[in-house]
Amino acid sequence: METVSIEQAIKIYLDNRAKTDSLFAETYKKANKSIKECCKYIYSKARELAKGSNSVGIDDATVYGWAVHYYDEDDIKVDGVNGRVEVATPEPTSVEQPKPQHKPVQKRRRGEDNSLQLSLFGDL
Template sequence: MRTKSFNEVIADYLKQRAAEDTLFAPKFTNPKKSIDECCRYILGEARKRGNEVVMTDNEVFGLAIHYYEEENIKVNARIGNSVKSRVVSSKQVPEAQTTKQLSIQYERPVFSTVKRGRGKREESKLQLSLFD
């Protein structure tokens, strides 16, 4: 059985919502909005909360609805392109551990920096992540 992607889960929810809610339907069909941008918006909002974020399904779907209801939403273009993220749904977690939450984890890029001081050049060591 194939697992649905994050974008597919959001799209399915919003399509169902548009079918049931006549006030939301015209906002969902706005040509200036897209599912991909909506998902980038959700990931960007989660990223603002920290490196490893756990959100309830209602919070995630609420952000998706907010994206479509607001005309002037700023979406971080970097999210989804250069930042690696992993989304885990409560539907992918064993039943005993399920709490109806969505976990979004980010992999931070690690940069090597050069420190300069009084003629010395030192390279800092790469920082290891506890989450790898």
């Protein structure tokens, strides 16, 4: 798995978004904004989410949403936030075989004719 810095990952995402979203492309050009400060904003949002914990896992969509929000809003002030972030991009892998699906167990109830009842609880 190739590891990239958060700055690289955010920049790649925002560059690609600016290519496909003309409104964001204008916002992305703001002179008072930078990728470095954007990442500090993301660190601060992650710290809030961690609520005092030393680590937190955050999905890509949330992180990229914070990055876009940083560029959209003019009044965001970022204080000196320190943190360590690991970003991993998955490598293409071979196609995995689908896992077999378990079918529900059908049981017969005593005293009933040959109709089948579905049991969700197995043998209780």
